[in-house]
Amino acid sequence: MRGILSLFILFGFLLPLLHAQVSMPPWNWSQYSGTSQWQVTVTEDQTACHGPIFTNTYGVIIQHDQTTAVMGDVGHGPATGTFISGNVLHFRSRTVSDPPGTSTLSDYDIYFTTDCASFAGEYTWDYSGSDGSCSGSTSLSGTNTQGCPAPPIVIPPSKPPELTPEEQVAAARSDLNNDFDLRGELKYLNLQNLLTGESQDAQINAVQDRIDSLEPSIEAKYKKVLDADPNNFEANVDMAELKRSQGLTHEYYEYMDRAANSGAVTASVRDAMEKSIARELGFSTFPKPANSLLMRKVGTEKGNWQGGLYGMDVPKESSDKSLWDIKVYFTVGPWEGIVKSIVVN
Amino acid sequence: MAKTIEKRVALMLAAGILILFLAGCSSPSQNLPAGNAQNITNAPPASPGCGNEACFITAANNCESMNLTVTDEVGTFSFSSSKSCVFTKTLVSLNANETREMKNALEGKSMYCIYEKGNFDQRWVTSLIYGLENCQGDLKDRLADLTIFP
Structure with a gap:
């Protein structure tokens, strides 16, 4: 009886276990x-x-x-x-x-x-x-006593190192600069059309075609940066300007607002911006409402924001005056000035 | 970047010169003493002129060729509109009490704004910074830069 039990244990439990240990996948x-x-x-x-x-x-x-x-x-x-x-x-x-x-x-x-x-x-x-x-x-x-050959070690193809977000933005901005050049050309050609009456339609269409083929790839590059970091300041500013150039004012404002709210424009950054712009304008000191009627009027108009921005009602934020100043500047300021005057840490 | 800016500036400069030539520049008016209330000058127009802002805004809205020079507490501005629906604004001179640096930065600078008939933004005439986002030119860039200062 003990022998039968042993056999039962052997065939019922041990053999399958041994089989599992020694069985190899079939070789081809x-x-x-x-x-x-x-x-x-x-x-x-x-x-x-x-x-x-x-x-x-x-x-x-x-x-x-x-x-x-x-x-x-x-x-x-x-x-x-x-x-x-x-x-x-x-x-x-x-x-x-x-x-x-x-x-x-x-x-x-x-x-x-x-x-x-x-x-x-x-x-x-x-x-x-x-x-x-x-x-x-x-x-x-x-x-053959050596068994099946060892499976080959597959070395995956090496991927090029991933660009940093700064490098990705720089690459996208290079294309964006080209796009803005094309849009500048387009504006000039449209202006000539208007003012001289001489048809520039063929050239206008050619430039528009180039814009239409370039912009999807630009947006894809910025999208990749923003998917990883939605608050990336430079990517948001660049996309805001791209959308503005496309006449998409709501999207322009969304990107601009996100850039302004990103926290990138700290007090020290803002200070650097003011100094950079003052230097560019040839000011030895910052112009202030106290000593300039023009600055007083600019300040009054900022404070009495009428809410219009490309026909949208843009609410004025009363709680953070410095942030509001930044947003007004983003609304009207040249984007090159915004980016190159900001040192984001 | 510098090359890009230079090219863009060159294009815009050429466009600005073309507009000023075809839209017509108004001759600068004399500087008035500081502190005066808003005063309308009636410089003899090269093309039909308007006596006030309301008249000019109406004409511009219809894309009529029109000129106007206005002096207020800030300074003297000249406005012109063209049949091509192009509005041009020039800061002829600032109030005498402005600093030399402000005068150097802004006097003589112009901006132009393209619009559709019936859709003229009268804020371009009545304000300094409202509607700037739809305009181009040195005056626009300089005024926009000034908004950064508190």
Whole structure:
């Protein structure tokens, strides 16, 4: 009873466990490139030729190139075969030198086991020579103690290093500059159309076509930056200006507002902006309402914002005056001035 | 970037010169003493002139060729409109009490604004910064820069 129980345990539990530990996935020789080494037992039956049945063992290398393979000499010279399935190697009939005559070998198949441990095959041959003719057969039995070859290590192609957000913006801005040049040309051509009455339509259409083909790729580049960081100041400013140039005022305002609210324009940044602009205008000191009627009027108008911006009602934010000043400047200021005068840490 | 700006400035400069030539410039009026209330000058117009802002705004809205020079507490501005619906504004001179730096930065600068008939933005005449986003030119850029200062 104890013996039966032991057998039950062995077959019910241990064998499956052992099987799971030693079983390998089936090998497919037709997908392999490389070499395999075999000990091949060759049994040749020459009895029909008045000879013996003799057996030889050869150390043989097979060179695999996926669906083809070259088997080393097992008595009738090396031969090239083609895998007709994952583990069946087919050799076509061939005639080999077999002094003093020749032997014509039949087609034959070599069957490999899926654990790479062995193969077997058999063919017939017809000898013909000065000493007569006869037929015989040869069987092949190969063993491989090294197991299946290790799977090749696949090295994924190296990807170019990802650009930093700053580099991505710089690349997009280069295209954006080209786009603004084209839009400047377009405005000038439209103006000439208006003022001189001479048709510039052909040139206008050509420039518009170039704009239409360039802008989708520009937007895709900025979108990639903003997908990773929606508050990226420079990307938002650039997109705001692009949308403004496209006449998409609502989108312009959304990007501009996000840039202003990004926190990038700190007090020190704003200070740097003012100094940069003052220097550009040739001011030794900042102009102030206290000593300039023009500045007083500008300040009054900022404070009495009428809400119009490209026909939209843009609410004036009363809580943060400095942020409001920035937004007004973003509304009317040249974008080159905004970006180059800001040093964002 | 510098090359891009230069090219754009060159284009805009050429456009500005073309507009000033075809739209007609008004001759600068004399500077009035500081502190005066708004005063309309009646410089002899090269083309038909308007006596006041309301008249000019109406004409501009109809894309008529018109000129007007206005002096207020800030300074003297000249306005012109053209049949091509192009509005031009020039800051002829600032109030005498403005600093030399402000005068150097702004006097003689112009901007132009293109619009559609019936859609003239009268704020271009009645204000300094409202509607600037639809205009181009040195005066627009300089006034826009000034909005950054508190």
